[in-house]
Amino acid sequence: MSNGGLNLTLKVWRQKNNNSKGSFETYPAKDISPDMSFLEMMDVVNEDLIKSGKDPVAFDHDCREGICGTCSMYINGRAHGPVKGVTACQLHMRSFKNGETITIEPWRATAFPILKDLVVDRGSFERIQQAGGFVSVNTGSVPDANAIPVPKENADEAFNSAACIGCGACVAACKNSSAMLFVSAKVSQYALLPQGKVERSDRVMKMVDQMDMEGFGNCTNTEACEAECPKGISVTNIARLNREYLKAKLSS
Secondary structure (H helix, E strand, O other): OOOOOHHHEEEEEEEOOOOOOEEEEEEEEEEEEEOHHHHHHHHHHHHHHHOOOOOOOOOOOOOOOOOOOOOOOOEEEEEEOOOOOHHHHOEEHHHOOOOEEEEEEEOOOOOOOOEEEEEEOOHHHHHHHHHHHHOOOOOOOOOOOOOOOOOOOHHHHHHHHOOOOOOOHHHHHHHOOHHHHHHHHHHHHHHHOHHHHHOOHHHHHHHHHEEEEOOOOOOOOHHHHHOOOOOOOHHHHHHHHHHHHHHHHOOO
């Protein structure tokens, strides 16, 4: 180790596409700065692979600020890695020890088919959102911010639910690959606000139906989803989703 850099061994899942058989490949990560993010470390490893004429490891990334939710990867058996409340792009290499072996895998879920290496298709989340995760209204000009009174408690809860970035860590952490935390967060952010109440029955039924169609598993209340969620989305949203769904079914 030179200049305080880390020398690590990476065991990375490599898979050409969803129809191919994948396997772990071992790569060295040498002289890695402890201040690098995990994705920056992956960039360094990929540069070395390219220089040696090898195919770089494919992984998803965009904002690298913990907002977009695309850096979905399992790191040492944990969604987004060992540090609670951060995405993989916010995970720094000082969280690991010199000489450590790090195992990196993609999300494992039927509804998240592998595209290549660590990249999975999370289009199922988009289709659930498109099924009902919106408010149908002709807004016209921008309304005054205080035109519709909203209790602060409701506003705060709706904001906390809306913090979900759709990364899929909840699905990856769940033994059943359930998407209930994601769907419940999207249902809650509208169910708690006046603007979302008009379509609340249709919304919850359509989104839950789409979730089932995508092949996600059932929720069995182990709460692994909340424990691994980088934004700390609460499982109380799942209870709200169940109430909303029951009301919609009884009134339909």
